[in-house]
Amino acid sequence: MSVVTVSRKFQVxxxxxxxxxxxxxxxxxxxxxxxxxxxxxxxxxxxxxxxxFLKGIDTSVPRxxxxx
Numbered sequence: 212m213s214v215v216t217v218s219r220k221f222q223v224x225x226x227x228x229x230x231x232x233x234x235x236x237x238x239x240x241x242x243x244x245x246x247x248x249x250x251x252x253x254x255x256x257x258x259x260x261x262x263x264f265l266k267g268i269d270t271s272v273p274r275x276x277x278x279x
Contacts, residue, residue, distance in 0.1 A: 225252070 213226040
């Protein structure tokens with residue numbers, strides 16, 4: 212577990228091992244969320260990176276007759 216310091220400008224540096232593990236690049240955007248008593252950063256991936264991520268998903272679900 213890494214410990215980071217919040218600067219006077221409320222900035223933090225994401226440790227190198229975490230940046231590498233998540234594949235973060237300089238300038239990449241992350242979403243900041245408050246969850247209970249912590250802050251979570253979620254990397255925002257470009258739309259091109261999401262292409263095909265649902266390939267092979269089972270779309271045969273029961274539907275109401277009025278939803279066909």
